Amino acid sequence: MAEGFIHTVFKDGHWVNEVEGGGEPIGGFHATKDEAVSAGRARAEHDRTEHVIHNEDGTIGERSSYGHDPAGRG
DSSP states (O other), X not given: OXXXXXXXXXXXXXXXXXXXXXOSEEXXXXXXXXXXXXXXXXXXXXXXXXXXXXXXXXXXXXXXXXXXXXXXXX
């Protein structure tokens, strides 16, 4: 299980996925955002954590939870 959320980000000219607080790309570099999002989603589902998808400018564009959200939340 991941130590933190999975972030899909644009970094150094490539789309990558990172574990929050880690900084090192996981799963390599991706040519397109769609490829990176797909890989990041799969990792977040596997790790049962949150997937945070950033826009190229660094702002958060979308987020999805694949974890066990506490009862009564929302």
